[in-house]
Amino acid sequence: MSDTTPHLTMQQSAPSATGLDSAKLGMWLFLATEVMLFSAMIAGFLDMRGRSPADAHHVLNIPVTAVNTFVLICSSLTVALSVAAIEQGDQKRLRNFLLLTLLFGGTFLSVQIYEYNVLIGSGELTPWNSLFGAGFFAVTGLHGFHVFIGLIWCVLTIIWTSQGKFSAQNFMRVEIFGLYWHFVDVVWIILFVLIYLV
Amino acid sequence: MKRVDPNKEALQPHHYPGSRTYLLVFAGLAILTLIEVGVAYITSDIRVPILIILSALKALLVILFFMHLRYDSRWYAFIFFGPLVLVIPLIWISLIR
Amino acid sequence: MSHPTNHRPAGSNVPVFDNTGKMAAIIIGVTAVVAGSVMGAANPFLSNATSSQGAQIDTLFSLFVGIATAIFIIVQGFLLFSIVRFARAPEDEEDGVPLRGNTKLEVFWTAVPALIVVILSVLSYRVLADIERPHPDQMVVEVTGRQYAWEFYYPDYDLKTAELHIPLGRQVLLKITSADVNHAFWVPQMRIKKDAVGGKITTVNITATAPGVYPIVCAELCGAGHAVMRSQVVVEAEPTFQIWVQAQLGAKQRAAAMPPDPKTLGRQLYNQYGCNACHKLADAAAVGVVGPALDGIGSRAADIVPGQSAEEYIRTAIIRPMDFITPNYPPVMPGDYAQRMSQADLEALVQYLLEQK
Amino acid sequence: MTADTVVGTGLVRHGGRKFSDYLIFNTDHKVIGIQYLVLAFVFFLFGGALAGLIRAQLATPDAQLLTGSSYNVTLTLHGTVMIFLWIIPAFVGAANYVVPLMIGANDMAFPRLNAVSFWLLVPGGLLMLVSFAVGGAESGWTAYPPLSVTTPIGQTLWALALQFIGFSSIFGAINFLVTIFNLRAPGMGLTQMPLLAWAVAATSIIILLGTPVLSGALLMLILQRWLGAQFFTPAGGGNPLLWQNLFWFYSHPAVYIMILPGFGIISEVLPIFARKPIFGYKLIAFSSMAIAVFGFLVWAHHMFTSGMDPFLRVPFMVTSMIIAVPTGVKIFSWLATIWAGKLRFTTSMMFGLAFISMFVIGGLSGIFLASVPIDIHVQDTYFVVAHLHYVLFGGSVMSIFAGLYLWFPKITGRMLDERLGRLHFWLTFMGFNLTFFPQHLAGLQGMPRRVYTYPPELWALNLLSSIGAFLMAIAVLPFLYNALRSLVAGKVAGPNPWRAFGLEWTVSSPPPVHNFPTPPVVEGDPYGYGERPLPGTTGVAAPAPGMAGGE
Structure with missing residues (x-):
């Protein structure tokens, strides 16, 4: 990696009364709504977990999901590196790291879908035959849907990058995509523990 | 890292971390995940609190460094962590039988 | 067109809290206290409950009505007084007195309501604890x-x-x-x-x-x-x-002891499945008024739905109630009797109803 | 391009001059505000018609107009439409139009997101109408499972419609918060902002944090109805109280979403027509924020009799009682605002004063409901129906009318006729009290909520209420006629018909497409009555001795 010291970002934002950038402020407000949405789902999940048999989660495959969690963390890294790349105006490295993010994100989602087929196919855990199953599929399904939206957003960002829309002075939209992706990763970090390990 | 005064953020340059910091944070996350999976297999009842602390740590790492919360205005931290205060009664009510 | 300058030195001609204002405040205050205590003593809306829990709730309710009446009179009183006293003269283009705030007053009307609601919470908690206290030989x-x-x-x-x-x-x-x-x-x-x-x-x-x-x-x-x-x-x-x-116990034993002749068995099923809750039937001492009365249903069942015999009509009316709804009766009969009732019970009930001539 | 031309062609434009500008994806906050207001008013008429049907059925104990399921569908949609498709969108429409003007911004922070927010309401509204036509949404606007899981297909459409409306609401809240905090004109600090901006900011915080929880609950309901997941059915191990917790976690703050903008509008109307600054600006602004935060800690007072944990009712009783204090502070501050003023009884002012008078009754009956022992008797009865209508109709709808009569000249450039306005006011005021005051007594004497019939001894109270409802239905006609006639034949309003402070009154009526050709000058808060001359008036006299504007 090229440099180690923190460097200056010369990104220009529209002047605003609070000095904050409107797009980033809007994104953080959106993340607050996502915090509330996943908190409500987690509260529901904990309520259901308490009412279903204690060892209901032993049917879940922890090793594969642990690797899957690692894959999602890698995708978070590549997004961070892509933002670092565009800060210095390196559009090529930005595009490469975004492609890597797409790869890792796609892998994560397909492993999740594969896990779903195994669980529902074998009938061990389905949304309709057990309360734990209902909560599990609701929460992880909602998270998977958010990953899917993130993948679409990643493809769009790649297209905008190849159209040369971003530079060292103007990469707020990459940073906003990064915020969304990292948030989805944070949600998985919490879900991985709450559902699989606890 | 000097904390940026919120009112002058747009006009002043940011001090975002370099790639090296990201790699360090990534390594931290990977190690913590390994520890978590290990801890998951012990059966004593301190397992749950440790797992919660580990996951909170990983979450903080991503939020503070990858999401630049540590380098941006404190408003963003307030907007993100404020709602968690309101979530506590909801989680508490769904935990009591 | 430019507006006439709206600004004239205000505050000179409209005293803020003059004698009429003070007089109004006193009258409103006194009325509020008097009306509040009258209503608080015995509220006209909720009284003579027929349970000890209800009696305590009624007294608490009276206290709430008393305080609410007082606050109601204070707010409506000052509102009506302001409407009458401070109505603008037709040609008066001046602004009112620029009152921005009064810290003492604002602290007062924050603290006093807070005190009132805390007191009401404590009183409510005491009533709640009392009415939900178990009794040894309940x-x-x-x-x-x-x-x-x-x-x-x-x-x-x-x-x-x-x-x-x-x-x-x-x-x-x-x-x-x-x-x-x-x-x-x-x-x-x-x-x-x-x-x-x-x-x-x-x-x-x-x-x-x-x-x-x-x-x-x-x-x-x-x-x-x-x-x-x-x-x-x-x-x-x-x-x-x-x-x-x-x-009741005697009736239950007799019904159980005797061989279940169709009549008593039918009567017992009629009550067991809740038909009595909605359909009047003298023979089964049922007083329900929601659905049509079933006295003498046996003789008239054949000619209610053309093409359906009496027995078919009664059976369908039980397991698929929505097929035919008697005019000006609400379509509210539960539709799950087919699952809830065993075949034997259904037949016994149909036969019992057929005999209602 | 001059400031007053419509930009763009085809389906995406900015600015509204022709009728067709209002039927497309227009990103001008003024066009979107009018779109919201018109859509909301259509649903007000639809919800009102449903209310008319309900009152017609309840006029006599043995009416057969609407019984059983058809009655339940009607009451469900009356509640849902009035809350989610009339009151909230009407406030969002009014705020969308006026707030950017008030804070000196040229548009909302995210104009395209603003248009998306509005156009999300169209599928939401259509799905709601289809669910009514198909029938089946029979479990009230609260949709308690297991009943809401067993109802026919219409309930799923109802839930989907609410998801669309929820997303629209969330995007709107983000837009408002960024606009209010970031796009204020230079010189307008937080204490120079109009109180409506504070109220809309507080409302947006509630929407931002509450609506996602409802969205999660609706997702579970839809999954249970579609996939058979046993979230809420006891037979499958589920917990019906989970829905109630998640639903009320949003829906109690939702009632503050429906009243806070009303508080904001009243805080604008009273100073203008009393010619006096607002009394206690900081305390009113702070109490709006206090209600926004505290509103999230009271939800379980809807569940006192639902078998929730018995001890938990006590903290929720205390918080529910204490949240009455900030509202009380506002009411006393408004009384102080009109005290020693120069009251001008325009229709807007009459609705504002009626708001104070009626909302106090709703607030006081709310204190009764907050006390657990009294709530045991009155929960789910017509006492609650009376309470909610006093705060929703006596409060929110009266403040919407106060706002409409105040800003109609700014939006259309024409004045509304005061005589018709007064007729509309008095018919509404009398009809409203005749309809809902008797319901307090019906509830106390044993009439439960959501019933299509009742014991004969309650006939007199219900007949009175039905007559009042008929009066309220008639009351809307003078307003409709007044609004439509004034659009073309009303007196020309000019920039500042009420001689009011506030940046929105410094631009033409209707304002140019980009609001402020020259950046607005902020001289202090918009309540300078008796302290400084009107902005932009000629012949400036010396300001009052010793008070050079501001505190």
């Missing part, structure tokens, strides 16, 4: 709400009825649950209400203080028949209550 009755009827089971006597009987003056603990959707067990005259939730037992205490018959009303939307889901609680002195229990 009688337990299990209440089950089911779509559009209430069922009562007396574990002390192993007796199931469609009507609640409780002894006067003795605390009864109701253990309430629901067999399907949410309901709410409410006795308005006794100020008693508790939701019936499936998979959960909720409890409420009743200590009746006046003999009589009081309606039981479902207070939680539970489907098409929610408005007609009513039963009644009969409060009687302890001896009368015991006589009633023995009578």
Whole structure:
């Protein structure tokens, strides 16, 4: 990696009364709504977990999901590196790291879908035959849907990058995509523990 | 890292971390995940609190460094962590039988 | 067109709190206190509850009405006074007195309401703790709400009825649950209400203080028949209550002991499945008024639906009630009797109804 | 391009001059504000018609107009439409139009997101109408399972419609918060902002944090109805109280979403027509924020009799009682605002004064409901129906009318006729009290909520209420006629018909497409009555001795 010291970002934002950038402020407000949405789902999940048999989660495959969690963390890294790349105006490295993010994100989602087929196919855990199953599929399904939206957003960002829309002075939209992706990763970090390990 | 005064953020340059910091944070996350999976297999009842602390740590790492919360205005931290205060009664009510 | 300058030195001609203002404040204050205490002593809206829990709720209610009346008079009084006193003269283009705030006043009308609501919370908590305190020799009755009827089971006597009987003056603990959707067990005259939730037992205490018959009303939307889901609680002195229990037990034993001749078996099924809650039938001592009366149904069943024999009409009316709804009766009969009733019970009930000539 | 031309062609434009500009994806906050207001008013008429049907059925104990399921569908949609498709969108429409003007911004922070927010309401509204036509949404606007899981297909459409409306609401809240905090004109600090901006900011915080929880609950309901997941059915191990917790976690703050903008509008109307600054600006602004935060800690007072944990009712009783204090502070501050003023009884002012008078009754009956023992008797009865209508109709709808009569000249450039306005006011005021005051007594005497019939001894109270409802239905006609006639034949309003402070009154009526050709000059808060001359008036006299504007 090229440099180690923190460097200056010369990104220009529209002047605003609070000095904050409107797009980033809007994104953080959106993340607050996502915090509330996943908190409500987690509260529901904990309520259901308490009412279903204690060892209901032993049917879940922890090793594969642990690797899957690692894959999602890698995708978070590549997004961070892509933002670092565009800060210095390196559009090529930005595009490469975004492609890597797409790869890792796609892998994560397909492993999740594969896990779903195994669980529902074998009938061990389905949304309709057990309360734990209902909560599990609701929460992880909602998270998977958010990953899917993130993948679409990643493809769009790649297209905008190849159209040369971003530079060292103007990469707020990459940073906003990064915020969304990292948030989805944070949600998985919490879900991985709450559902699989606890 | 000097904390940026919120009112002058747009006009002043940011001090975002370099790639090296990201790699360090990534390594931290990977190690913590390994520890978590290990801890998951012990059966004593301190397992749950440790797992919660580990996951909170990983979450903080991503939020503070990858999401630049540590380098941006404190408003963003307030907007993100404020709602968690309101979530506590909801989680508490769904935990009591 | 430019506006005439709106600005003239204000404050000179309109004193803020002059004598009329002070006089109005005193009158409003006195009226509020007087009216508040009159209403607080005995409120005209909610009185003579027929349970000890209800009596305490009524007194607390009176206190709330008293304070609410006082605050109501204060706010409406100052509002009406301002409308009359500070109405603008037709040509007066001046601004009013630029009052921005008055810290003392603002602290006052933040602290006083806060104090009032805290006091009301403490008083409410004391009443709540008292009405929900268990009593050593309380009688337990299990209440089950089911779509559009209430069922009562007396574990002390192993007796199931469609009507609640409780002894006067003795605390009864109701253990309430629901067999399907949410309901709410409410006795308005006794100020008693508790939701019936499936998979959960909720409890409420009743200590009746006046003999009589009081309606039981479902207070939680539970489907098409929610408005007609009513039963009644009969409060009687302890001896009368015991006589009633023995009578019920006797009837139950006779029905069980005798060979189940079709008539008594039909009568027993008629009550067991709740038909009595909605359909009047003298022969089965049923008084329900929700659905059409079934006296003499046997003779007229053949000519209700063309092409259906009496037996077919009665059987379809039970297992598929929506096929034919008697004119100007609500379409609220539960449709799950086919699953709830065994084939033998269904046939016995159909035969019993066929004999109602 | 001059400041007053419509930009763009085809389906995406900015600015509204022709009728067709209002039927497309227009990103001008003024066009979107009008789109919201018109859509909301259509649903007000639809919800009002449903209310008329309900009152017609309840006029006599044995009416057969609407019984059983058809009655339940009607009451469900009356509640849902009035809350989610009339009151909230009407406030969002009014705020969308006026707030950017008030804070000196040229548009909302995210104009395209603003248009998306509005156009999300169209599928939401259509799905709601289809669910009514198909029938089946029979479990009230609260949709308690297990009943809401067993109802026919219409309930799923109802839930989907609410998801669309929820997303629209969330995007709107983000837009408002960024606009209010970031796009204020230079010189307008937080204490120079109009109180409506504070109220809309507080409302947006509630929407931002509450609506996602409802969205999660609706997702579970839809999954249970579609996939059979046993979230809420006791038979499958589920917990019906989970829905109630998640639903009320949003829906109690939702009632503050429906009243806070009303508080904001009243805080604008009273100073203008009393010619006096607002009394206690900081305390009113702070109490709006206090209600926004505290509003999330009171939800379980809807569940006192639902079998929730018995001890938990006590903290929720205390918080529910204490939240009455900030509202009380506002009412007393408004009384102080009109005290020693120069009251001008325009229709807007009359609705504002009626708001104070009626909302106090709703607030006081709310204190009764907060006390657990009294709530045991009155929960789910017509006492609650009376309470909610006093705060929703006596409060929110009266403040919407106060706002409409105040800003109609700014939006259309024409004045509304005061005589018709007064007729509309008095018919509404009398009809409203005649309809809902008797319901307090019906509830106390044993009439439960959501019933299509009742015992004969409650006939008199219900007949009175039905007559009042008929009066309220008639009351809307003078307003409709007044609004439509004034659009073409009303007196020309000019920039500042009420001689009011506030940046929105310094631009033409209707304002140019980009609001402020020259950046607005902020001289202090918009309540300088008796302290400084009107901005932009000629012949400036010396300001009052010793008070050079501001505190």
